[in-house]
Amino acid sequence: MYNIGISTTVVADQPTKCDISKLMQLSYELESYFDAVLNLHAINESLKKYGKTSQLTDLVGSSFESAGITLSNEGIVDAIKDFFKWIWDKIKGIWDWIKGLFSSSKNVADKAKQDADAIKSKVNETDQQAASGYDDPKTHMNLLRSFEELQKSFLIINIPDVKKLDGMFKELETRCGAIPTEGMTTTAPSNPHVVEVLDKIEVILNEMIGKIDDISQNHVNISVSPRQASEIAQRIAEALDRYKQIPGELANKIKQLERAVATAERLFSNNPDSEKFKTQATNLKRVLKLIPVLAKMYDRVQALLVKALAIIKKEVGA
Amino acid sequence: MYNLGIDTVVDTEPGVGWSEEQLFELDQSILAHFDAVINLCTISDSIKKYGKTQQLKDLVGPSIESAGITFSMEGLWQGIKDFFKWIWDKIKAMWNWFKGLFTSNKKKEAAAANELAEKEKQVAADGTANQQVEVIDAKALANVVSVELPKERLPFITLEYLIKDSIDNIDAIYAEKEKQIDTVKKVIEDTKQLGIAAMSKITTTKNVALNASRGLFGLFKKGLHWLMEDSDDMKKVEQNVAKFNGAINNNKIAENDTAKMAVAMKAVKQDYQYVILKTKVHQANVDKCLVGLLKIVDEC
Numbered sequence: 092m093y094n095i096g097i098s099t100t101v102v103a104d105q106p107t108k109c110d111i112s113k114l115m116q117l118s119y120e121l122e123s124y125f126d127a128v129l130n131l132h133a134i135n136e137s138l139k140k141y142g143k144t145s146q147l148t149d150l151v152g153s154s155f156e157s158a159g160i161t162l163s164n165e166g167i168v169d170a171i172k173d174f175f176k177w178i179w180d181k182i183k184g185i186w187d188w189i190k191g192l193f194s195s196s197k198n199v200a201d202k203a204k205q206d207a208d209a210i211k212s213k214v215n216e217t218d219q220q221a222a223s224g225y226d227d228p229k230t231h232m233n234l235l236r237s238f239e240e241l242q243k244s245f246l247i248i249n250i251p252d253v254k255k256l257d258g259m260f261k262e263l264e265t266r267c268g269a270i271p272t273e274g275m276t277t278t279a280p281s282n283p284h285v286v287e288v289l290d291k292i293e294v295i296l297n298e299m300i301g302k303i304d305d306i307s308q309n310h311v312n313i314s315v316s317p318r319q320a321s322e323i324a325q326r327i328a329e330a331l332d333r334y335k336q337i338p339g340e341l342a343n344k345i346k347q348l349e350r351a352v353a354t355a356e357r358l359f360s361n362n363p364d365s366e367k368f369k370t371q372a373t374n375l376k377r378v379l380k381l382i383p384v385l386a387k388m389y390d391r392v393q394a395l396l397v398k399a400l401a402i403i404k405k406e407v408g409a
Numbered sequence: 410m411y412n413l414g415i416d417t418v419v420d421t422e423p424g425v426g427w428s429e430e431q432l433f434e435l436d437q438s439i440l441a442h443f444d445a446v447i448n449l450c451t452i453s454d455s456i457k458k459y460g461k462t463q464q465l466k467d468l469v470g471p472s473i474e475s476a477g478i479t480f481s482m483e484g485l486w487q488g489i490k491d492f493f494k495w496i497w498d499k500i501k502a503m504w505n506w507f508k509g510l511f512t513s514n515k516k517k518e519a520a521a522a523n524e525l526a527e528k529e530k531q532v533a534a535d536g537t538a539n540q541q542v543e544v545i546d547a548k549a550l551a552n553v554v555s556v557e558l559p560k561e562r563l564p565f566i567t568l569e570y571l572i573k574d575s576i577d578n579i580d581a582i583y584a585e586k587e588k589q590i591d592t593v594k595k596v597i598e599d600t601k602q603l604g605i606a607a608m609s610k611i612t613t614t615k616n617v618a619l620n621a622s623r624g625l626f627g628l629f630k631k632g633l634h635w636l637m638e639d640s641d642d643m644k645k646v647e648q649n650v651a652k653f654n655g656a657i658n659n660n661k662i663a664e665n666d667t668a669k670m671a672v673a674m675k676a677v678k679q680d681y682q683y684v685i686l687k688t689k690v691h692q693a694n695v696d697k698c699l700v701g702l703l704k705i706v707d708e709c
Contacts, residue, residue: 112429119437133468141464150455150465387430 111387114188118383121181125376128174131160132369135167139364168363175356182352185382186345192386193338199393200328200335206404207321207328213409214321217244245314250402251395252311253327259302266295285374289381296384303391307398317407324403327396334396337389341382351375432506436685439499443678446492449478450671453485457665486664490657497654500647500681507640507688514633514695521699525626528706529619538616544708547621549607550701553600554628554694558687559589565645566676568652568661579672586679593686600690604697608704615709622709625702632695639688646681653677 134151141147143162155162160170270291315323355375358368452469459465466480473480478488532538566582613621653673656662662670 110429112433115430115433119433137464137468140467144459144462144464146455146459146462146465147468149458150451150468 111383111390114185114386115383117181117184117188118379121178121185121379122376124174124178124181125372125379128171128178129369129372129376131167131171131174132363132372135164135363138162138164138167164363171359171363175352175359178352182345182349186342186349189338189342189345192389193335193342196331196335196338196393199397200331203328203331203397203400206400206409207324209409210324210404210407211321213407214317217317245316246320246406248313248315248320248402248406249310250313251306251309251399253306253323253396253399255306256303256392256395259299259306263295263299267292286377289377293381293384296381296388300384300388300391303388303395307391307395320403320407324400324407327400327403331393331396334389334393341385341389345382348375348378351378432685432689435499435503435506439496439503439681440678442492442496442499443674443681446489446496447671447674447678449485449489449492450667450674453482453489453664453667454671456482456485457667482664486667489667489670493650493654493657497647497650500643500650503685504640504643504647507643510636510692511640514636517695517699518629518633521626521629521702524703524706525619525622528709532615532619532709539614541612542615542618542708543610543612544618544621544705545608545701546611547618547625547701547705549609550604550697551621551624551628553603553607554632554697556596556600558596558690559592565649565680566673567649568656568673579676583676583679586676586683590679590683590686593683593690596690597686597693600693604693607697608701618705618709622702622705625698625705629695629698629702632691632698635691636688636695639684639691642680642684643688646677646684649677649680 134147137147148162152162155166158170160166270288351371352375355368355371358365358371362368452465452473455465461480470480473485473488476488478484566579653662
């Protein structure tokens with residue numbers, strides 16, 4: 092057979108920035124390694140049950156040869172052990188990526204706070220200038236003038252509709268909450284329904300990412316006073332400040348997954364024929380596949396908020 | 410066997426713009442589906458040769474069934490046809506990605522030319538052309554982006570081969586193509602580190618720095634030219650895949666051609682892989698040139 096996942100993994104041009112395509116690359120490679128481990132495990136079972144038949148040799152022999160693996164029980168066990176070393180390397184890569192995301196999220200949140208503060212200062216300054224122009228705001232003429240000034244000062248801002256994000260998060264919560272997950276825990280992904288449940292979650296997450304892209308691309312016109320614009324900017328900065336915690340949560344999940352990988356490796360070392368190992372590896376592969384999707388959603392929300400804040404800053408002239 | 414690459418691929422929402430993320434998603438899906446077609450062809454051939462043995466059923470049966478494919482010669486052939494149609498659709502999407510990339514690069518080119526011209530005017534007006542500045546080492550960066558890929562282009566494997574069986578030295582061609590693919594991968598790895606190192610700074614005059622920046626702009630344009638060639642090559646891959654798709658559906662390639670089909674698919678996959686890899690190199694180079702020249706302009 093041509094490719095059973097044990098061929099040399101394609102090395103793509105890995106960007107130096109902490110960007111999603113790098114995480115996708117790492118995750119893809121990790122997934123391929125789990126495929127390879129599972130395929131090798133299945134071939135080992137076949138070898139034990141039916142022997143090294145011509146059909147098996149024809150089917151997988153060239154793949155084994157090109158990957159430098161001996162088509163024997165011992166050869167396969169050694170190869171699986173080697174694959175685990177690469178799996179650990181890639182998990183370390185993902186861990187480093189998350190650490191990078193953690194610091195870049197902190198920078199984004201800090202920058203957002205600075206921008207929101209700059210917007211606030213600019214609005215305060217403008218308000219003070221306007222107020223100093225009226226000797227007695229209670230007189231009829233001055234009230235009329237201030238009303239006209241206020242009307243003139245309203246801004247029409249063409250911006251992504253950030254309010255829609257709230258609705259989207261509620262929908263996400265409701266839909267994911269409706270998926271039955273009895274008996275599933277992150278630390279021990281040995282439940283047979285893990286794959287099924289995570290498939291459903293991934294579909295929902297991808298739909299949400301599509302919605303975020305729609306919000307990001309299809310701007311709406313909002314009419315606000317500079318003060319209201321400043322309040323929106325403050326809320327965006329606060330949201331980004333809350334979001335900076337998410338990479339930390341993701342990092343905790345990676346730590347839990349590391350323990351699950353260690354369990355899979357131990358199950359295999361204790362008994363290469365273990366069925367429990369097969370389930371654990373299958374489920375782990377599925378869980379790991381979700382990480383870039385989650386990170387992608389986080390990235391998209393962050394980018395959308397940063398974009399909205401930049402538009403407000405420009406319109407206010409801060 | 411657990412995974413033959415034929416498990417249902419979740420179609421993700423397309424990314425925004427002509428991003429690396431979008432390229433990655435499309436590319437991985439296409440490669441996985443090529444593997445799936447090749448594997449199905451090989452399994453089909455194995456059945457023809459050895460029959461549907463219990464060993465084969467145990468090994469690949471669950472994977473085939475979970476992908477909704479009937480485990481029979483007819484079922485496998487239908488699976489191959491479906492997967493191939495899917496590849497063709499995605500290659501068309503890849504072609505669109507190239508078109509978008511071209512537009513996006515043209516915009517970048519215009520913006521960079523404008524910035525460079527503005528800066529040159531400003532420096533001339535200020536009379537600061539000979540003033541010392543610290544800028545990135547354009548020469549080192551130029552050396553990195555000038556690394557060339559294998560020049561000789563190997564022939565694309567055509568439908569005619571499959572029908573007439575006219576290419577005798579197919580194994581040698583595979584091996585040569587595999588070597589080229591490895592060379593490109595190595596170039597990617599090498600230039601990645603060199604590119605970072607090339608961003609180190611040197612002290613020079615504004616005039617010299619802006620001149621170097623113009624040099625980088627020239628390399629950027631050369632990179633665009635290479636990208637045009639890549640898109641021409643991708644068009645050839647698309648046309649080739651379209652021909653195969655037509656031949657499968659019009660029964661020019663028959664169910665009993667799966668062994669030859671596997672051989673041809675490996676070659677088509679190689680052609681596709683090579684084009685994408687060199688596109689990655691060229692796009693990374695034009696990006697490096699742009700980042701470099703804009704940094705210089707900024708520092709002058």
